[in-house]
Amino acid sequence: MSSLRELQAGFRAALLDEAEARVVSEIIDDGLGASARLAVYRHHVFTSLTDALGTTYPVVCRLVDRRFFGWLADRYVRAHPPASPCLFEYGGELAAFLAAFPACAHLPWLADVARLEWAINGAQHAPGATPLLADIWRSLDADGLAALTVQVDRSVTLLESPWPVDAIWRANQAGADGAVDLVAGAVRLEVRRIDDDIVLRALPAGSFALRAALAAGRTLQEAVDRALLAEPALNLAREIRALLDDGMLVLPG
Amino acid sequence: MRPGDCGIGLRAPHVAEVLEHRPVVGWLEVHAENYMGGGTAIRTLERVRAEYPLSVHGVGLSIGSAEGIDTAHLERLARLVERLQPVLVSEHLSWSVTGGAYLNHLLPLPYTDEALAVIADNVARAQDRLGCRLLVENPSGYLRFRGSSMSEPEFLNALARRTGCGLLCDVNNVYVTCANLGGDPAAWLDALDRAAVAEIHLAGHAVNNADGRSILIDDHGSPVADPVWELFAHALGRFGPVPTLIEWDTDLPALGVLLGEAAKARAYVSKAADVVAA
Known part of the structure; x- marks a missing residue:
């Protein structure tokens, strides 16, 4: 069995990168397979972080529609997982991410709308x-x-x-x-x-x-x-x- | 707050109504991480605190992290606790931080001597800084690790012995975990050190399908299920009257629905007390 530190790094790779090999062998495979069990955790991580981004960026979400927002949030979470458990602080790189996101190239103002929403979010939570x-x-x-x-x-x-x-x-x-x-x-x-x-x-x-x-x-x-x-x-x-x-x-x- | 008082998890959409109507409820619990900013939320919560006993429930300290707890986050929690003077402070038997990334979930630990040493160090450090006893909650489980050498209640009991922390027994999580991983939920409760239990959580769960098998998801999105109420009665019989909380997060209903669930919990507490008296 790997050390706790290795196990947690492997779990992260399984959730964010779909690289399950390191952790699957550590999980008891009774009835439901290890991948299906990991998927329960992964689903919650991505849906809850997508919700958090949608709360901070409601206008961006509305402009691209909710389904597309879910897809881009999925990409964003993999590239920029949160550094803090305070989710009202999550998403500070979204404007830069959108500016470089090819699927949004036809919406040249979208990144600046995200900058505005980030500023509004910051104003709400500033001391x-x-x-x-x-x-x-x-x-x-x-x-x-x-x-x-x-x-x-x-x-x-x-x-x-x-x-x-x-x-x-x-x-x-x-x-x-x-x-x-x-x-x-x-x-x-x-x-x-x-x-x-x-x-x-x-x-x-x-x-x-x-x-x-x-x-x-x-x-x-x-x-x-x-x-x-x-x-x-x-x-x-x-x-x-x-x-x-x-x-x-x-x-x- | 008295031992058998029942409360509700206070969520942002209900705060104004609570302040305006001051409903009768034993106590309120909030998620710590929602109040670590400097905006209006924390100032409004201070007004709530002046009216009700308040519990601070952390979801992000990641006391199961092998890399240790984040000092900056512990500081923020400590400042919040100093400011709110809560009656209870709790966290989870889980981890969510590795390599500096916060994976927003209560992720599972292997129940090993190594993990016990890690989490005991982290809990001791947190209690030192917070200046109070931390309650540690059993998570809902969706997988088991091969390397575990202890059951979940054994691990929690050992943690409480080693650190002096209390236990927060989430009865719905016990039910969900036992359904998903096998095990008798009543036996799970019977295995827990009764003297360490200082709070109970109740919530609803969802029944999902995964690869043709049903799996219970602790989504806090519905009333407490009937078998969980039965298990709650069993828990009260074992632990005595313990402060009990109704949690509801997904598809949050009107405040009155939560208060109704808390009143129902209170009725169970009274009934359990009658049984003891008779």
């Missing part, structure tokens, strides 16, 4: 944080201000696409008619959680560049440079004020 409101800002003296570390609210994702993914997403919510004008063109979106609501909004180029740079951990100076490059006539004072008013900046912790 809450204390917004850095203007009165905290004002209460600090020069030293306190200099020592202040801020970060962008972790529920925030800034997402840019050549496709109107927000319109595609809205058109595929319950009760919507599914009609989208695909030539509506590129979008720059901010996705975040405010209180208990997920908020999607389109931003102009300068605001987007400023916020995306801050969210990526750039300094204020770098973020401002990028914002002005994207939109030379940007009203910077108004943009910085909006960062505070929107509660975008939070205290680390």
Whole structure:
């Protein structure tokens, strides 16, 4: 008999790769064969992970239809099994997977819809944080201000696409008619959680560049440079004020 | 929570209704991994916790993994337990992680001395970090390993002796396992160390066809089956009044259906107490 470690590696190969040889000889074959018994476990692994992906990516699932989604989820699970038992965190590579998946090549916007759904999922599960409101800002003296570390609210994702993914997403919510004008063109979106609501909004180029740079951990100076490059006539004072008013900046912790 | 109190597994679609109507039910149990994010779910659960005794049931710690338990995941579980202060914390006699991949299922262990040493180390480590006794649940079985040298109850008893952990006896799993792998479910219960049993689970199962043979699947998708209720009565006779939980996950019905099942379980507990008193 193999060691427990070998047995578990063999079991994984049997479930994910259909390579049963290593583990079949370890299983008692009474009445029902070892393969049929392994299939019970495999079926649950794949259906439950497909359900988890469908929960995180309901619009992608609707766009390709449920049966096709089941097939692509099967391929995805084999290539990217979960690294954590928290299934709300599972599926972060789906957008990249879809972008390279030949069977979806005729749906060029699909990967960006997946990026949007991943951002929404992240916003739903991100830890809450204390917004850095203007009165905290004002209460600090020069030293306190200099020592202040801020970060962008972790529920925030800034997402840019050549496709109107927000319109595609809205058109595929319950009760919507599914009609989208695909030539509506590129979008720059901010996705975040405010209180208990997920908020999607389109931003102009300068605001987007400023916020995306801050969210990526750039300094204020770098973020401002990028914002002005994207939109030379940007009203910077108004943009910085909006960062505070929107509660975008939070205290680390 | 009193020993014979009956509860239900709280699932996301029922949370708002529970908070609004505060139904009478002994206690509630949640799956730990659903509350490890930082969003609204955990804050809502804290409001539930203020009203009901709560049990935290882990499904992902993989205490049977030969490579050891994932430290980061144990930390997340510990933080959740600290935050919720549950009355019970439980996991499964199974594994799901190998080579860093999480195979989302309660996968079977060979019942060997080697596996016992592995799982006992993992349980001891988990209990040290959690600062409480862990209850370990018998899984539903679909295969047996040739190398097993102990029965499932013998293995569980040995684990409880070695680590001081408690046992969560899932009566439906006992029924499913014995139907699929052979064995008398009442004898299975009789073999379990009665003093270690601190919780009972009940759920429905499905009957599927595999290569022309029927196989029972623990899908938590229907009312508790009649023979499982009978087995529950046997379990109560052996273990005494133990906190008992109704689990339902697939095709989740209205909250009232689960509460009805919990009330039925409670009636079995009362009847068993009458038998003991008489």
